[in-house]
Amino acid sequence: MDANLLSSYIFAVIVLNVLLGLMAYMTYIERKVMAAMQDRIGPNRTGPVGLLQPIADGLKLLVKEDIIPKHADRRIFLLAPLLSFVLAPVAAAVIPFGDSITVFGHEVNLYVADINVAVLYFLAIGSMGVFGIILGGYASANRYSLLGGLRAAAQVISYEIILGLSLIGVIILSGSLSLVEIVNQQSETLTIGPLQLPNWFILSQPLAFIIFLIAAVAETNRAPFDLPEAETELIGGFHTEYSGFRFSFFFLAEYISMIVISLFAATIFLGGTDGPIQDGVWWLALKACIFLFFYIWLRTTVPRFRYDQLMGLAWKVLLPLVLINILLTGFIRLWGLGML
Amino acid sequence: MAAEVLIFNLLSAVAIVSAVAMITMRNPVHSAIALVLTFVNVAAIFIMLRAEFLAAVQIIVYTGAVLVLILFVLMLVNPDDLPEFHSGKPMQNVFGFGVGLILLAEISVAILTRTVVAEPGPWNEEGVAAAGGNIQVIGQLLYSGYVLPIQATALVLLAATIGALFLGRPDEDQEPSPKRRTVATISLAHTRGADDDLIPALRAANIKREAGDRDLIMARDADEFTTSAEEEEKKGQSE
Amino acid sequence: MNELMPEQFMFLSAALFIIGMVGVLTRRNVLVIFMCVELMLASVNIAFVGFAWEFSQMTGQIFALFVIAIAAAEAVIGLGIIMALTRQRDTVDINEVRELRQ
């Protein structure tokens, strides 16, 4: 086993743990931000300004009783949350957190893997993620859960298409499916007269970016597209019957997905680790945080869509738009205007 | 490299075992999960066979879309009482397995006795790497030599989409549409529309023509000639 | 056995294909039969990709790509038919659907 592979393993472990930690505090930040937006205080009792609240929540969920409904499909019921939880952070493997650095004399790449189908890999893992929700909804032997599962299936398939197609424009311009390559291309500087612009794909693909953003929200089943779990209609949807740490798996998987997809968006559209001064992982973190804030902001602002509106948006609005975007990008590329 | 063979064998074993599980599971949802496992292993095997793009497509299309759809339909068709039947007739099973075994035996013999006559092509590991990678090579080939098949495939997909929309549309109301009026009327108004001698006879008989071997003159509806004739008459009087 | 032998993927392909075929022969749930058909298609893809690998060709991969595309179309139509069938007959038992016999 060579050193490169070993360093990849080590880095993967680091990323996984950082993600899990972030995810825990993501819940805290969300509650705080939402509270601020709704003119409340938010959690402030546990620890200083409520900083220990996530740990308290985690402990509570771990020690709660693990209920399995009598008529549930037991094996699948146990499998589903694991599936969700395991698949969610896997997609982060292809995200580059920077160039290689030297640690203890070893060259360490700041990414787990640079594969030439990284974008497709990300989409593939994303499409697998929905199995947890569908199977969870099915295995609960509960009408609401089943409906939630069904909704998740239809919604994710629909928005998966939009998500994938919105990335095609970027792929056409970059000519590569490797995220490392895409980031490298974006770190170039674009000079238009007196203007010095970063060659971020948000500038050349604004429409694709907006569509990606919408599809990403739907893909992670977040408000306003949280129909699979819509509390008011489906009393929790697919996780109605889950409790204790199995519920927390679903819960955490959602937040991990959010973080990962934010990282991905920052990498694809906002230049990843590229920044005005001193490129580095902090820029990526900052950009991802903007997305995460956007997620929370959206949840507090926009009411939930109706199901037909959700599907109509995907097939009648976003799909044509994204196809037009691909067409335009193709023409632009054809006429040699590739680099904005 | 032995590790490669080991990994391949492992993946193959899991794929085959889960495939067998798929056809033996009583619950179709379990079957579907077993199939997911098979497909993921197949995708991994694709990577081993230097087909990274196909591996990704395999996951996205088969596991991500087709199987999700199958699960979707499974839940939709009979959510409460998914059929528990396995297979009806024992004879069917015996025959099925028998045929399968014979075919397997035949193919095994074919595989083991084969002799390779083909020459290796240009796309070995170095060739692909030199051309920029698996995806680049596939893209170049697809859009140079396979443009027509690509278009045809696009058409097939479009047709499938439309077909699915058609099949999946809500049932129409069961009440029959009102019957189209098939009763023909006879044009009395416009002499050009009928035999000259027909008109007085028609007027006399009110509806039916009297003797004669000739058919009645049919108009598609009562107003076909009437309006124009009235207009003409008015016009004639005014002049 | 230090090298990956071409026979390996051929046996895998054959095995998966025959498993799929036996499934079609023995199962009664139309959805399971449908899954078996998908399995058979995938097994053929293994053979395609495998031969492409063995002979350093790309044609096999491209063919497999077309198979996947057609399989997707087939899945959509097949599931649509199954939906229509269950809506009309309220069953997914293949042996119940014998209209062709008449």
Add this chain to the structure above:
Amino acid sequence: MSSWLFLIPLLPLAAAVINFILGRWFLQHASQWLATLAVAGSFILSIPVFLEIVSDEQAISQHLYTWIPAGDFDIPVTLFVDQLTATMLLVVTGVGLLVHIYSIGYMHGDPGIYRFFSYLPLFVFSMLMLVMANNFLVLFVFWEAVGLCSFLLIGFWYRRRSAASAAKKAFIVNRVGDFGFGIGILLIFVTYGTIEYAGVFDMVGDASQTTITVIALLLFTGAIGKSAQLPLFVWLPDAMEGPTPVSALIHAATMVTAGIFVLARAYPVVSQSADAMMVISIVGIATAFVAATIAVTQYDIKKVVAYSTVSQLGFMAFAIGTGAWIAAIFHLVTHAFFKGLLFLGAGSVIHGMHEEQDMRKMGGLKKYMPITYWTFLIGAAANAGIIPLAGFWSKDEIILGTWLYDHTVIMVIAFITAFFTSLYMFRAVFMTFHGEERFNPDEVHPHESPRIMTIPLIVLAVFAATIGFIGFPPEDGWFHHFLINAFPGLTLPDVAWSTIFIFAGISTLIALSGLFIQYMAYVKKSISPAGIAGLLGPLYKLAANRWYLDEIYDVLIVRPLVAFSMFLWRFVDAQVIDGTVNGVATLVTYTSQQWRKAQTGLIANYVFAIALGAIIIIGAFMIFGSNLFQ
């Protein structure tokens, strides 16, 4: 000009196609303006073409494309305009335009108007192509095309059974003539190796006298059908079932003259055979005479005009037969105007009388429709040959021609026919417009037609009155000098003025005597037409029953054909063919019933069969050896 030649036929074609496709749902009545404008365009374009021919005395042509390039058999589609064609262009588009304008008024309110105004320009297109063709095959194609248009237009009111059967009759009777015409063209190709006019005319002397005679007679067969000569004229009176403007355009002014046109066009061939010329003359004069006698006995105003047309066509035919080629074309032109006028006038009368066509129910219409009366009178007088109207000059010239070329018998019969012509024309005028009113004034309110119908009448009347002067003085007029260049070898006979005066005098005398007799009969009532009819007895019956031609056809052709068809239907079709078909079907059904039992409807069984088949095939390959797995 030659590069714009193609526009002349293209405009009506475009109008026809557009009206046909869009007419029903989009254009409706707007279609009439489109068609009229297109034909007007053709007419306007034809004028400079005509003037160019006049000034240059040179035929012009435009090659469009090669229709059939098959080795030696190379058929170009080339528009070709010489003096003859230029004359025809003006006649076709001019009369066509007037008829279009007239039709706007006449067809007003008809539900199928878009159809009418797509058939009519289509006809104009076909006729233009017919006259502009430069070879016999294209001529034949459009010969058939005008036949088709004629069929469509006669049967325009297809809901009326008589119209439908008249259309069929016209089509079928024409086929008889076309059959001969087609064989004639084949024979031309076989004989000369080409079917282009120029080539054929150059080599015409190379063939034997018999061959030329056969070709000429076969071409004349076509003309017999199309130009309604004896014995195939029966379709023309029936064709009056079509709308009156159609009768005017097709069955008077243009299409029926196609036969004459073909004879004139092929004159270099026809004139080589004295026998053929003789046959043409005899058929022509017989037609003229028979049709004239029938016309005197008819009561339907359109029928009178129709038989008059047949008679005048007979005049043209025997003019060509006797060698008075220019006189024939001259008569064709004048006839187009005055016969078009007569038909449109008759249509105006019918329109004003609410679709009444029987002259016995008319009378005294003069005061109700003065414009129609005066124009109809001019047309009738022109037809009858009253000096100095158009008909006089051309008809007189034809009769003069018979004398010049030594056909004394024909000349005598022609004079008698001219007398009958005068008789039936003035009979129609007096019965319709003079005398007491024989219609029921409570039911029918005669009225003058709208202006859109009377304007074409007036225009045509002006032409009918004056067009004859293009051929003045006789045999030496401007028209003669223009047409003489159409073919090399045509000569103008040198006629003494005294001869001309004698013939003109006799013609005028005859025409006036007809006028006088009818005036006495129908206005003064001093002669009883019924008395004369009784006096003539069987002769009158013969004429009134159209010489029993329809009945003869019925007995000789139609009934045997029907009987044979019945045999084919009742026995061959119903028993033999149906029996075979049903037997095979029964056999198949029985076999299928047996095989059906194999269809269990179980998918598993089918898949099982497929798998078994695969096993067997692969096994066979392995056992018997194959390179499939190597």
